[in-house]
Amino acid sequence: MFNAEGDFIGRGLPTREDLPTTRIENAFAAYDVFCRVLALRPDDKLLILADKKLDPRVTSAITGLAKARGVKEPLVLMSHTTQHETMPEWAKPHLEEATFVVSTWFCSVLDPFAIRMRREKGQRWIKITYFRDLDLLDTPQARFAPELLGEIIRATARQYPRGRDFSLQFADARGTELGIAVDGGMVDNLLGTTRWKGEMIADQPGCYVHYLPCHGPNLYDRTMVSNDDSVVVPINGVLYPQWAVGFERPFEERIPVVFADDRIVEVGGASRDAEILRDMLVGGQLIELGCGFNPKAPRYEIYPAGSNSPGVLHFGIDLAKPCDYIRRQMPDWEEPPIHMDLITFDSTVTADNTTLIDKGYLTALDDPQVREAARRYGDDVDLLENWPN
Template sequence: MESQAHVTGDGYFMSGGKVVPFDLLIGKAMPDNRESELTRLTNLLTATTYFSEFLNLKKGDVLVVLADRLLDVRVIAAIRGVARARGIEPIVLTHHTSQVPEMPDWVKPLIEQATVVISTWFCSVIDPFNVAMRKRGQRWIKITFFRDFDLLYTPQARFPFELVGELAKATAKLYPRERPFDLKFSDSRGTDFRIGFTARMSEKLMSTNRWRGVISADEPGCYSHYLPTHGPNIYERGPCVDTPDQVVDMTGTVYPQWAVGFPEPFREKIGVRFDKDEIVEVTGESANAAILRDMLMGGKLIELGCGFNPKAPRHQIYPAGSNAVGALHFGIDLVKPSDYIRKTMPDWEEPPIHMDLVTFDSTVHAGDTPLMVDGVLEASHDPVVRAAAAAYGDPVELLDRWVE
């Protein structure tokens, strides 16, 4: 007796004389990714070891923690535990918000005594007092991305921060030196945007600790991010300018795919046009375009952040991302506080005078040299980076297997 042939249709196939829908079979050819309790413990110890090494606290350090009321108290306990192992009892100041715009005068005497500051406060990076303290050698660690202790159980926390540094150094090698060049951005939506770099701007930017591959809090005067996901900014106004009123040569239009505080990616192609350091036009007809137009006009690009951790969730853009390797966030300082931000994110870790626009698929050239293509960081293919990853495991799994 001959068996009857059955033709496989869309969304099902025949199995033992039965029609089996694909929906019932999703994932059955893939490994089970659930962690056992033993694996979870192993992973936690890996992450906590990196955490302790990252903080790099030393006997004799004076540690001040600038916290806020919404910070997971287990995070403070974890910091205190690492500190006590070095004979340090941290001073913890808890503000009612992380949106502290400038360092309060009453805090400054405590900060002046510190050798290390761990902070959630927004003013950490830009306040002139804090900048001056780092110039004196004070080490700063920003924990915007470590507000919940359970993050220590995630792949991004146990990704070796040494490899984040290797990815940064390999990217730094691609920047032209000792000559002007354009940092150029494009994508399939029609983005055509450029930032004119002078040799001095490039030199100043590349001299910062993260661009030199120093991701942890190892150097006097460092400014580091924990979790170690936020790599160095591919453009950052602070290091690039000599005076606050300096106009940076940037022109063109960016079409972001999403922005912090918006429930879903943009369905409309919304254009954000820059001219001479300032946003001069926001195109689009949708409600989101109108919100961004009211928010962004006259704003300035203060940082262009790039993710350097392949295990940072690629499409998680709250609170200030994405920080996945090759994703970009355009950090804009606004002319006035945004009512939209105040309504939708009253407890955001950034104040309502800042907005992050996000792209996942940008192609970026420094002069004629690609830094990333279609949202993939060129440094991921660098032989030095691959060799460094091999010391920790499979380079393909570590560098190329992203977390959604």
């Protein structure tokens, strides 16, 4: 109903204010996920690679859990930044002694030394890019069951063709037509990683897990070619991103980003945003194409590295040179100024004749095994389709 001034009056939806009992219930659900994902053991040697801007309560929460589990002398290495592109030499002796590593540092996933520690020593790693503030425990994404997230990821993995060549295609209403030529060996490399197996708990030798349990695996990344920098992956076509990290608002202009054989060769457009992207991106290489998988991650929150809502994509570009715009706009960004994430919310992604994402909707959410798993934790429609905006 409307009053004489034309203002709407009345209420047609329930209040969003949680009761104190509900808040307690939610808190303990989040604590349980936190404790299970950080699967610390009494014989672990815990090393935390932290930075000056990390909420110290996060460090205290992790060391408190470690002590409760019987871990002796957890060690915290504090750096002035997260932006280490390679593992600092001063950190390596401490890493060699660790069995369990929690890290905020950018180099964690791709640094050869870190990879060797996981592969040869079975070191278990957790990256906490998305757990920089303890108050994040009071969010729906923090209490989303990691086992259910694993089911969603495995359902997506089952959609990839195996043992043959195919094209991974990206399209949208803006005109994106981007393709990645993929062979069976590349898919085996990709899907053989911990995260693509849906292993969201850090209890397996050599694992690399994200916490909060929201950042799923990449639809494409350089693990497909064994992280061999000399391999040129056939990535060709044009991408029209909707937004990028470090920009206050989504782009008003349709800005074409053109790929030719693994590199960005052209950025069109006449706007100021296009000028910035042109200077930033030309010569850059797509190193990871991340996809959101957690239905309770905020849909339109793209900082620091892209939204983790199901079907939202972030195209992670390593730049040809450090970018002054990033240095000015985000001097303390969690990633170094040689990286940029381009975002799309409405992509359609196909692998041969299989649709992985339909206009921004992750089709694995409709997989019968995913629905069955969701019903073990509550209402499947609420859990999988009620996305926070």
